[in-house]
Amino acid sequence: MFTSPEQFAAATKTLFELQMNTFNTLASKAVQGVQQVVNLNVQTARNSVENTLAAGKEISQASDPQAAMAAASQQARAGAGANAAVQYGSDLKTIIDDINREFHTAADAHMAEAKNALSALIYDVTQNVKPGSENAVQIVKAAIDNAFLGYEQVTKATRAAVKQVEEQIAKASDMVNQQQGPGTPPNQ
Template identity: 40%
Template sequence: MFTLPEQFSSAAKANFEAQLSLLTNLTSKAFESVEKVVDLNLNVAKASLEDSSIAARQLLSAKDPQEFFSLTAAQAQPTAAKAIAYGRHLAGIATSAQAELTRTAEEQIAETGRKMSALVDDVSKNAPAGTENVIAIVKTALGNANAGYEQFSKTTKQAVEVMEANMNSAVSQFTQAAEKTGSRARR
């Protein structure tokens, strides 16, 4: 049987290790997402450079102002479509990263909550008589902390859903505007 100080020492050590593990996991996930964004940006920059070179050659080969403006208008829609695709890909990376970070944090917080509840239950079994009120207060505090975390988690998920809906709406509006611009340019 462990003494009370040994139990708390063991719990503190386990909690520290859990927090270190959480921080390591979150940092790893964040770096993976940053790496994806960097790769996306490098690919977009490379493609943009190639497209700009082709477009410049086409514009320089225009024989009159009418052809020049016609070529310029024809290039507007593919450019807008690429910008939309980039925005969607970037939003996908952000959404995926957020979901992965949330999942990792939720798992770690749930595990820590289970360990703390187990510790309180174990301590309460070995607690001296007369400490029932203190143990009840600790259990209530743990329950309130868990309820607060659950409410925070729900609110965060709702905020992310609203942000995603707003982003999708903005992309949709941009797509419609690009299509209108492209159809006007073709006339």
């Protein structure tokens, strides 16, 4: 058993720090994902404006109305807007998949670290048990188990928050794709 209240406090502090590290890591991954989506949206909007300006310039520099119509027709046949929408959807899916993979990898690593720390604590508790202290050991084990349950709850809550962010990103992507017609560049 712990030989002093300081040892128990240190063990509790270690578990709390593990919880906070996991929460910070997972929240950071979620924020990075949102930042990537924002960057994708800005780049897509920039590309859309540049393509529209280039097409407008080409049409305006046509020597006659027939050449202007030919240039406009060429732009429509090229399907630049549809290609941009497909590329946007592909890039967004890649970002979401990366967020999900990094999130689960980080969560699993932190969970394994917490389990190892708890195993060491339980080992320490059971190695130094004096006869007649079995009830005290059970109380300490219950406290450690409760701390680990709290750790798992933080991880689950953070996973749920990341899932919600992913769902909102997917909904936003669907809305963008639904608002676009064939040959129309994405609106951002």
